[in-house]
Amino acid sequence: MKKLNYIDLFAGGSRLSEGFICAGLNTIAHVEMNKDACYTLRTRNKTARFQ
DSSP, X not given: OOOOXXXXXXXXXXXXXXXXXXXXXXXXXXXXXXXXXXXXXHHHOTTOOOO
């Protein structure tokens, strides 16, 4: 079965993404403006690249 991709808009602390990842989906990007939420994303997702 083909792995589905998704983009997490208004990602917050990325809890929804964790569920998607556990379900086998592939994260393309997280989009978040809040600096505290961005810090959480950076510390929880060690494989992501940030810009």
